[in-house]
Amino acid sequence: MRTGVWLVGARGSVATTSIVGALALRSGLTGPTGCVTELPDLRGPALPAFTDLVLGGHDVVTTPLAKRAEALAAAGVLPGRLVAALPDELAAVERELRPAPAGGTQADRAAVTVRDLTDFRRRHGLDRVVVVNVSATEPAARPHPGHADPDALAAALAGGDEVLPPSSLYAYAAVRAGCPYVDFTPSTGLRLPALVALAAERGIPYAGHDGKTGETLVKSVLAPMFAMRHLAVRSWSGVNLLGGGDGATLADPAANAAKVESKQRVLGETLGHLPQGGTRIEYVEALGDFKTAWDLVTFAGFLGTGMRMEFTWHGCDSALAAPLVLDLARLTAAAHAAGHAGPLTDLAFFFKDPLGSPTHSLADQWTRLCGFAHRLHAGGTDAAPR
Amino acid sequence: MRTGVWLVGARGSVATTSIVGALALRSGLTGPTGCVTELPDLRGPALPAFTDLVLGGHDVVTTPLAKRAEALAAAGVLPGRLVAALPDELAAVERELRPAPAGGTQADRAAVTVRDLTDFRRRHGLDRVVVVNVSATEPAARPHPGHADPDALAAALAGGDEVLPPSSLYAYAAVRAGCPYVDFTPSTGLRLPALVALAAERGIPYAGHDGKTGETLVKSVLAPMFAMRHLAVRSWSGVNLLGGGDGATLADPAANAAKVESKQRVLGETLGHLPQGGTRIEYVEALGDFKTAWDLVTFAGFLGTGMRMEFTWHGCDSALAAPLVLDLARLTAAAHAAGHAGPLTDLAFFFKDPLGSPTHSLADQWTRLCGFAHRLHAGGTDAAPR
Amino acid sequence: MRTGVWLVGARGSVATTSIVGALALRSGLTGPTGCVTELPDLRGPALPAFTDLVLGGHDVVTTPLAKRAEALAAAGVLPGRLVAALPDELAAVERELRPAPAGGTQADRAAVTVRDLTDFRRRHGLDRVVVVNVSATEPAARPHPGHADPDALAAALAGGDEVLPPSSLYAYAAVRAGCPYVDFTPSTGLRLPALVALAAERGIPYAGHDGKTGETLVKSVLAPMFAMRHLAVRSWSGVNLLGGGDGATLADPAANAAKVESKQRVLGETLGHLPQGGTRIEYVEALGDFKTAWDLVTFAGFLGTGMRMEFTWHGCDSALAAPLVLDLARLTAAAHAAGHAGPLTDLAFFFKDPLGSPTHSLADQWTRLCGFAHRLHAGGTDAAPR
Amino acid sequence: MRTGVWLVGARGSVATTSIVGALALRSGLTGPTGCVTELPDLRGPALPAFTDLVLGGHDVVTTPLAKRAEALAAAGVLPGRLVAALPDELAAVERELRPAPAGGTQADRAAVTVRDLTDFRRRHGLDRVVVVNVSATEPAARPHPGHADPDALAAALAGGDEVLPPSSLYAYAAVRAGCPYVDFTPSTGLRLPALVALAAERGIPYAGHDGKTGETLVKSVLAPMFAMRHLAVRSWSGVNLLGGGDGATLADPAANAAKVESKQRVLGETLGHLPQGGTRIEYVEALGDFKTAWDLVTFAGFLGTGMRMEFTWHGCDSALAAPLVLDLARLTAAAHAAGHAGPLTDLAFFFKDPLGSPTHSLADQWTRLCGFAHRLHAGGTDAAPR
C-alpha cells in the first residue's frame, strides 16, 4: 500500500524530524522508539510499511530541509550522523516540497493545493495521500457565514473573502482531493460545519486535534490515578517553559489561550470538577527545542489530610511528536483503505483535544486504539464507519 | 451484613487512622474521600455498609488507642476535632483490642488467636470477621519443613519450634477460625504452601500484599505511559524518605530489602526490561508520618533523543492507607459472602506486590476491580470462585 | 529601653503572627527561631529586649485578634497551644488596636494617626514607637505635585485631595509624631521626595522595602553563587503559587507587577545582565498561608556546556516574616536611640527591594548588617548618621 | 611566567576537558566562562596567562587524548568543533603524557616521577610546574609507621613496602621535584605528617581537597542562608546519581564513604549541628557524564512552623571542574612565585573539604580568595607565607 504523507508546515521542527526519522527507519539506520504503531499490540498487516511511505508537503518558508535538519542536529533534537547519512534521500524529499499557495482568492489557493496533492499522488503512483497539518498554531477562526454548509462555503470562497483560516483551507483542499486529513495542531482545521458535511459527503476520514506530547500526556495518566483512588484534587497548577519555533508562536496571547484551554480540559473531564490553578505557556528562547513543564498538584486524602505531588517534565517536543505523526499517517491511511469516514474518535490516544472522545484517560484511549487497530488488521467487516 | 474487621497491629498508625475514620464515617462526621469502594463504579449492595463494621484487633503494645489518635492528630495525620468528637466510640473499640498472644508454643498462641476471633464474632453476632494485617513489616521468613503442607505444619507447630513468622501465624489462625485474611504488609502472611493448601481446604479467600500508597502507585501509571508510547526508559531511580513507626522498622536492612524489591517489580513487568537505577528507603525521623519520595526517570525517544522526568510525592502514608484497609475489608467480606475462596487476584489494584496478578498497570487493575465488584453486586451466579 | 511597635495592618497574617510570637517570647513559651537579632553575631545591649516591647496598631477591619490567631493556628501557621496559653496578653494587645483613621481630609486622618501614636507612647511611658507597615500591598502611587517637598505636601493635604497612598500617609504621620518607620511591603511608604525631606528635617530613621522571605531570599544566595563561579546564567524563570490574604491582593495585576519587578531586580544587579525568563505570582486559594515557589535556572559552563538547576520552596510566609518584623523593630529602635536618621541602608538584608543598597548578595548584606549591629552595641561614636 | 600544569590522571574526563579548554582559550576559540580567575575581582598581573600554560601528565591508561576528547564531545561535555579545530595542539600535549610509573619499589616509582617532572620543566624552560591530581578517587590510606615523618618515610619507601597510596606518592615526588601540588580529589594526597613536614622543609605550597562542583557548592550557599536567618534545619537529605568514570569508581563503597563524608561536613560546620539525613552517591551508567543531585531540606521557622525546600542540580561534572583546575594551577603557581609555602587555606573556595579552612560558607571563602588574589597582584610584601 504505497502511501503519501503530505506535511503542511513541511519545513518546521516536527515535520523535519518526521522526515529524517521516516527516511532513517526506511533505511534501517534507526529503530522505531517512540512509534506506537510498532508496539506488539498495534502492529499488523493493515498498516503501510515505513518503506511504503512517500513524503512531501507545503511550507511558507523556503529554508532547505537539509539546513533545518542540521540545525535540529546542532540543537540535540536529532543525531547529526543520520542527517549526514541521508543526503540523497533528503534531497529527494526536498524536490517534493511546494510553496504554500499564495495570491488570488482562497478558491484559487485551494485549487492549487488540490493540484499539488493530486500531482503528488499520480507522480508516485500512490494508493492514497494523508495530509497532516504540522504548521504553526493559528489564532481561533473568525466566524463567517460561509462556515455553515458546503454550498455557502463554495460561494464564499469564490467571492474573494478570507473565509477560512489556513488550516481549514488545507483541510478543504484535502477533502476535495479525496485525501484523509490529520490535524496535529490546535488550529481549526476541519472543525467547521461546512467541512464536516463535505468530508461526510466524500467519505473522508479525519483525526485531531493537537498532539499530546508532554504535560498533558502526564496529566492523562495522573488525573485518572487520583480519580481511581478517590483522592480530592484541590489545585493543579502548571507552567510550560519552551523555546523553539512553536514557543515563539505560542507567546502570542491568542494562540496561547487556545492551547492552554485544550490542556486543562483533561482535568475537568477526568476529575469531575475543575481544580483551582491554571496552566501557562511561557517562551524562553534559551531553552531551544526542549521544553520544561512543572506541575504542582495538591490533594486531600482520607479525613481531609492535605498532600501534594509535583513533577518536572523535560522533553524534546519534536522528538516526541514526530513518531506520532508517522503513526497517525499509517493508521489514518489504513482507516481510509478500510472505508472509514468522518472523525476517527478511536485515535484520541494521540491528542490533547480529541475529536468526539468520551474519555481523556490515556489507558481508556489505549484500549480503544488497540481495538481499532485490531479490527483494521482483522480486515473486511469493520470497514463501515461506526 | 454485620462484618468484623480485626486489625493485627491495631494500635499502629494505619490501624488507628482506619479506626478513627471508620467511626467518623459511621457517625457521619466525615466523607469517604480516599475510599474507592464509595466511587460510583464500585459501590453497591454487596458491600457491608460502614455502619455494619465492628472493629477489634491485636497488638503487642498497650498504648491506649485514644492516645495514639491524639498523637496522630498532633502530627497532622488526623483532624483533632474527630478524635475529640468520638471519645465513647474509641473507648468501645479499645474494649475490643486484645494483647498479641505470647508465651507457650506457636500452637498455643494460634489457639488463643482463634479464640479471640471466634469470641469477637459471637459477642457481636457478626456474619463474618475479616482479619487485616497492618502490623510492623517482618524480615523474610526462614524456611522450615513445616511450611510444606498442612499436616507437616500442624506437627511442627505442636513441636514447639518457631515455625512461622508472626504474620503467618495470624493467617493460620484466621483460616482455622474461618476468617478471610488480608495482608496489607510485605510480610509473608499466607504465602506458604501449607497455608495456601489450608485456605483452599477451608474455602477461605485472601488478599495481599503490601498496600500501594505512594511512589509505587505513581509508578503504576507512569510506567504504562512510557510503555504505551514506546519510549525507552533507561533509568528509574527513587528515594523514599520517611519517619514514623514504619520508617523506623524499614530502616532495618532486611525489612528494607523486602520492601524495595516489591517496589521495583512493577517496572520490570510493565516495561519488559528492568531499567538502571534502584529505589531506596531512608529513615528521617524529622519527617514524621509524612513521606517524601523523589524519582528520576531518564528515557530516550525517537532517534534516541534523551529526555527526563522527575516527580516528588509528599504524602501522608497512614491517611492514604487507612481508607484502603476499609475498602479491602468490605470487598473481602463480600467475596467471602459470595463464596469466593483462594487468592483474590482481582484486588491487585490495592497492592504493590499483588497475589498472582498478571498486570502491574493501575488502569488494567482498575478494570479488573470494577468487573469484580460488578459481579459481586450482581450476586448469585458469580458465587463460585474462578 | 521600653519600645512601642505600632503595626499598620495589625490584624493581618504577618501582624498577628508577630504579635503572638512577641507575646510567646516575652512569656518564655517559645524560642527565638527565625529571629536574626538573637544570633550571636547580632545580639547585644543596644537592642530592646522582647520584654521591653509593647504592641499596638491600626487596621481597617475589626476581626478580633484572638479570632485571627485561631484561624492561623487552624491553618498550621501557629501552634494552637500558644494562642490558648495567651488569652490575657492577646486581650491586652487588642485594647491597643485602633481603627484605621477614615473620613475627613488626608490632613485630618494624619492628625488622628499622630494622636494615636503619641497617646500610645505616653500611655505606656515608651522611649519611642517604631511604626511598621504590614498592611496590604497597594498599587503604585499616582503622581501629585504635593509629593515634591514638605511645603507642597502640607498645602495639598489640607486642600482635600487624596494626595498620598495610605502607606505614605502613615509614614507622614509617623515622621510627624517623631517615630521611626519601617516598610515591610512593596508599597510607596516614605519613598516620596516630600517625605524623604521631612524625615531628614526631623532626624527620623527609616527602613524598607518588602520583606525578603521566600524565592527572592533563595535568589539572593544562588545568583551570587553563579556569579562567583563565572557561570553564564541564560534563563531564570519562576512561579509563585500562594493563597492567603496577601495572595488575593497580589492577584490584582497592578500589585502583582510592583512585586514581580522587585523580585527580578536581584538577578540583574547580581549577574550583571538580566537573564531570560520572568517571575510570576498566581493566587491559588487552596494553598492557604503556605506558598510554593518553583524556579528553573539554565546556565552554561566551560566551553558552553548547558546545565540546569531547579528548586521548590514551600514556606509559610507569615512564619518567615513575623520574626523579621520584630528584628526590624528592635534594630530601628536602637538606630533611633543612637541618633541615626534617614534610610537605614545597612538593613538591606531584610528586604527584596532595599533602600539605597549597593548589593543584592545576601552574604554581603549580612556583613553590613553585622557591622551595623556591632557599632550599635559598641555605642557612642557611631551615633551620628553616616 | 611560563608555567607547567602536570595532570595526574591526564586521560580522565576532568583532565581531558581541562586540556581541550586550555588549548581553546590559548587559541582564542572560546571564552573563559567558568574560570573564576578571569572575573574582575580576581584577575591581574600575578597570574600566568593561558598562553603561558604548558600541559603534561601521567595516566595508567593509554587511550589517546584525541579519542577521549571525541568521546566527551559525543557525550555533550565538549563542543565537537573544538576537538576538530585543535588536532595539532592535542597531539602536542599527547607527546607530553607519560605512563604512570609502575614496577620496582615505591622509591623507584617516585624517582621516575621526579625525573618526568624535572625533564618536563627543563624541556620547556618552565619557571615552575604545578602538579594537579585529577586521577580516580582512592580508598582511605592504610596507616603505616612511615607516615610519621620524612626520615621514617624515606626508610620505608626504600624498604619495598607499599607505604603510600598513589596520590601521596605523587605528592611526595612533586615536593621532591620542587613542584607545588593541588589535590582536586578526596584522596589522601599530601595529608600525612611526613609529607606536610617535607613540604614545609622545601617551601612548597599545596592546596586541596576535592573540587566543589555540584551539590556541595549549592549547600555552601544555602546552609549559610538558613543559618543567617536563624531557621532551624531539621533534615537535609541528598542523593547524587551519576554515570561516567568517576561514578563507576565511587560505586565502590570505600571511595563512596570518603566522598560522602566530605560532602556532609559543610552542613555540620555551618549550621552548628548536623541535621538528620545523609547524602548518597549512586552509579547510574545511563546518566553518562551528567550528574543529577536532589536534596530535600526540612526546617522550622518562627514558633516551630515546618517548611521545606528541595532542589535538583543537573550538571556536567567535568565542565564544572575543568576551569577550576586551570584556576587552581594559575593561583598556586602565583603563590609559589610569591614565596608561599604550606597549605593555601585561602583557596578553600574551590574545595569540598578545604585544608585548614575556618569556614564552609562560599561567600566567606570568596572574600578570602579575593583578598589573597589582591595581595598576589599587589606583589612584594605578602610574599612571605602567613
Ligand SMILES: NC(=O)c1ccc[n+]([C@@H]2O[C@H](COP(=O)([O-])OP(=O)(O)OC[C@H]3O[C@@H](n4cnc5c(N)ncnc54)[C@H](O)[C@@H]3O)[C@@H](O)[C@H]2O)c1
Ligand atoms: N512538537 C510537539 O510536541 C507538538 C505537540 C502538539 C502540537 N504541536 C503543533 O505542531 C505544530 C508544529 O510545531 P513545530 O514545533 O514544528 O513548529 P515550527 O514553528 O517549527 O514549524 C511550523 C512550520 O509551519 C510553517 N507554516 C506556517 N504557516 C504555514 C502555512 N500557512 N502553510 C504552510 N506552512 C506554514 C512554518 O513556516 C514552519 O516551518 C504547531 O502548531 C504545534 O503547536 C506540536
Ligand SMILES: NC(=O)c1ccc[n+]([C@@H]2O[C@H](COP(=O)([O-])OP(=O)(O)OC[C@H]3O[C@@H](n4cnc5c(N)ncnc54)[C@H](O)[C@@H]3O)[C@@H](O)[C@H]2O)c1
Ligand atoms: N502506611 C502505608 O502507606 C503503608 C503502605 C503499605 C504497607 N504498609 C504496611 O502497614 C504496616 C503498618 O504500618 P504503620 O505505619 O501502621 O506501622 P506502625 O509501626 O505505626 O504500626 C505497626 C503496629 O504493629 C504492632 N505490632 C508489631 N508486631 C506485632 C505483632 N506481632 N502482633 C500484633 N501487633 C504487632 C506494633 O506494636 C504497632 O502498633 C507496615 O507493615 C507497613 O509496611 C503501610
Ligand SMILES: NC(=O)c1ccc[n+]([C@@H]2O[C@H](COP(=O)([O-])OP(=O)(O)OC[C@H]3O[C@@H](n4cnc5c(N)ncnc54)[C@H](O)[C@@H]3O)[C@@H](O)[C@H]2O)c1
Ligand atoms: N508574609 C511575607 O512573607 C511577606 C513578605 C514580604 C512582604 N509582605 C507584605 O506584608 C504585607 C502583609 O501581608 P499579610 O500576609 O499579613 O497580608 P494580610 O492581607 O493578611 O494583612 C493585611 C492587613 O492590612 C489591613 N489593611 C489593609 N489596608 C489597610 C489600611 N489602609 N490601614 C490599615 N490596615 C490596612 C488589612 O485589613 C489586613 O488585616 C503585604 O503587603 C505583603 O506583601 C509579606
Ligand SMILES: NC(=O)c1ccc[n+]([C@@H]2O[C@H](COP(=O)([O-])OP(=O)(O)OC[C@H]3O[C@@H](n4cnc5c(N)ncnc54)[C@H](O)[C@@H]3O)[C@@H](O)[C@H]2O)c1
Ligand atoms: N568532575 C568533578 O566535578 C569532580 C569534582 C570533585 C572531584 N573530582 C575528582 O576528580 C577525579 C577525576 O574525575 P574524572 O571524572 O576525571 O574521573 P575519570 O575516571 O574520568 O579519570 C580518572 C583518570 O585517572 C586515571 N588514573 C587512575 N589511577 C591512576 C594513577 N595511579 N596514576 C595516574 N592516573 C590514574 C584513570 O586512568 C583515569 O584516566 C576524581 O577523583 C573525582 O572524584 C571531580
Ligand code: NA
Ligand atoms: Na521538585
Ligand code: NA
Ligand atoms: Na524538581
